[in-house]
Amino acid sequence: MSRLQTPIRRNDTVIITTGKDRGKKGRVIKVVTEKNRLIVEGVNLIKRHTRPNPAKNVKGGIVSREASLHASNVQLVCPECGAMTRIGRKVLADGRKVRTCRKCEGVVDK
Template sequence: MMKCKIHKDDKVMITTGKDKGKIGKVLRILSKKGRVLVEKVNMVKRHTKGNPYAQQPGGIIEKEAPVHLSNVMIVCDACAKPTRVGYRTTEDGKKVRFCKKCNEIID
């Protein structure tokens, strides 16, 4: 399994496609597929039939579609730039992620 550097609630920037340059929060990680769901990014329209039992009306809803991990980059809070992430171990033995641009710890 591919090690995923992106976590839920991370801020990421889209690096390709129609949403290139957009920044959003990670809603879900689909690790088996190597994809992530990013808030308000890669929106697709879905036609729904509705469900009378659940009292859901039919119609068109907009939903996020998963984006491949290779098409997103973590945005560092400290330097506010999309960046590559590295791992390092702190003095108390904890593994943390850090920004390769400004060296700030991301976690």
């Protein structure tokens, strides 16, 4: 297992590269850095059966929600060139560290 932390961040657009949702694109809504897992909007949906709990105002039924994916199963979609890409890093003239697209060399972080 890799110790490297994923460079993917919340609000990035990613594409799923393996599994039943392969090829789907979505926005990252949560990153669990210590587990290298992330939750992508509308991807890896699981159905959860919930029991009604009036005390907590929870209705019973089947609820779809996103389950987390391992970060190695997604790739960033570059906001500049639209390609799926690996992420590079560079330091700008003003000292800011940013992520870059390995395809177009564009800056991913705005």
